[in-house]
Amino acid sequence: MFTPARKKLLLAVLVLSFGVQTGLVYSDVRSEPLSEAALEGRVLWQRHACQTCHQFYGQGGFLGPDLTNAASRVDSTRLVSLLTVGSGQMPPLAFTDEESAAMAAFLREMDRPEIGRGELRMGTxxxxxxxxxxxxxxxxxxxxxxxxxxxxxxxxxxxxxxxxxxxxxxxxxxxxxxxxxxxxxxxxxxxxxxxxxxxxxxxxxxxxxxxxxxxxxxxxxxxxxxxxxxxxxxxxxxxxxxxxxxxxxxxxxxxxxxxxxxxxxxxxxxx
Missing domain, CATH: 1.10.760 (Cytochrome Bc1 Complex; Chain D, domain 2)
Structure with missing residues (x-):
């Protein structure tokens, strides 16, 4: 049986543990080592509201596939086709060659463990x-x-x-x-x-x-x-x-x- 004093001590330990975890999470300052081309791709990502259908690191919509590791599985020819003529439920975005290259750079540079993991990747x-x-x-x-x-x-x-x-x-x-x-x-x-x-x-x-x-x-x-x-x-x-x-x-x-x-x-x- 826990005495009232021990219950208070246990509660204090739990609160302290929660506070320490919160501090670790929100003080985890991360830089964005993205190239200029990748930053241009991020602007396109935001402008076209890609997160409405797609996810990055577990955040976003569920209508389209998770793009966290898209650079590892979608080659340049297929990516250009998706960004220009669309596919299935994905509408055509009519990207120029420069815009397609910027989006490719963004996807490629986001698919890096040092930026974060949006899914439990068992190897590569x-x-x-x-x-x-x-x-x-x-x-x-x-x-x-x-x-x-x-x-x-x-x-x-x-x-x-x-x-x-x-x-x-x-x-x-x-x-x-x-x-x-x-x-x-x-x-x-x-x-x-x-x-x-x-x-x-x-x-x-x-x-x-x-x-x-x-x-x-x-x-x-x-x-x-x-x-x-x-x-x-x-x-x-x-x-x-x-x-x-x-x-x-x-x-x-x-x-x-x-x-x-x-x-x-x-x-x-x-x-």
């Missing part, structure tokens, strides 16, 4: 932080090693690998990974891409890549795929189908290879 994309990053690393390694693809073309295996690599590049510059998960159907019903080449005839697959399947929830690709892009993407899908077992095993191994220092986690930043 280069260390296999998740299934998608691990999948892309596994594909890159397989293509680099010259792993054979599907049906061999008359031009030989080197040409097959080159075309599959071009298809992989086309895949990465579009938001395919927003709906399609590696080696399984996604919760929104997007199919496993490693099985698509065997499920659809070439002409049907070509039509899907050109027009999407709007009635089934798949919009037309943005930016659009021309005939050469579609041929390359089909070669990539055949490559996935031909090497599914090896790529799935490599993806699982890379996704499990994570390094994280729990001591470096700023616990007070997470509620």
């Amino acid at each position: 994309p280069g260390e296999g932080a998740g299934a998608q990053a691990a999948f892309e690393r596994a594909v890159e390694a397989a293509l680099g090693a010259g792993m054979p693809g599907g049906a061999a073309s008359a031009d030989g295996p080197e040409q097959d690998i080159a075309e599959a690599a071009a298809g992989f590049a086309a895949y990465r510059t579009r938001p395919c990974s927003a709906c399609h998960f590696p080696f399984r159907d996604s919760p929104v019903g997007a199919p496993d891409l490693s099985l698509v080449a065997g499920a659809l005839a070439p002409d049907s697959l070509d039509r899907v890549l050109a027009e999407g399947r709007p009635l089934m929830g798949m919009p037309p690709p943005v930016p659009p795929l021309d005939a050469a892009d579609r041929d390359a993407l089909m070669a990539f899908l055949e490559f996935l189908a031909a090497n599914r077992e090896q790529l799935e095993a490599a993806t699982e191994a890379l996704a499990a290879d994570r390094s994280f220092d729990w001591r470096a986690l700023p616990w007070w930043e997470f509620p």
Whole structure:
């Protein structure tokens, strides 16, 4: 049993602890080591009210994806497309080349641990932080090693690998990974891409890549795929189908290879 004196002492300790924590949090002065270009991008972020739909470090809206680590997963081609013509629910903003470069600089410089963490990041994309990053690393390694693809073309295996690599590049510059998960159907019903080449005839697959399947929830690709892009993407899908077992095993191994220092986690930043 606590005596009245001990209860008062316990309450005083709790109040003091709360005061110390509050002081640590609000005295955590942080500078903004942003370049001039990144500062221009921040002005655009604020002017267009991007935080209404997107989050940075856990703050913002939920209609669009969290952009804390967007620089790690969205390449320049895809970013320019998003900022100029939009995608899905995101409206076209008609950014100029200079504005797109400024926004890219802002996203890139905000994706740095010394500024803060808006999500619990278990490693980095280069260390296999998740299934998608691990999948892309596994594909890159397989293509680099010259792993054979599907049906061999008359031009030989080197040409097959080159075309599959071009298809992989086309895949990465579009938001395919927003709906399609590696080696399984996604919760929104997007199919496993490693099985698509065997499920659809070439002409049907070509039509899907050109027009999407709007009635089934798949919009037309943005930016659009021309005939050469579609041929390359089909070669990539055949490559996935031909090497599914090896790529799935490599993806699982890379996704499990994570390094994280729990001591470096700023616990007070997470509620």
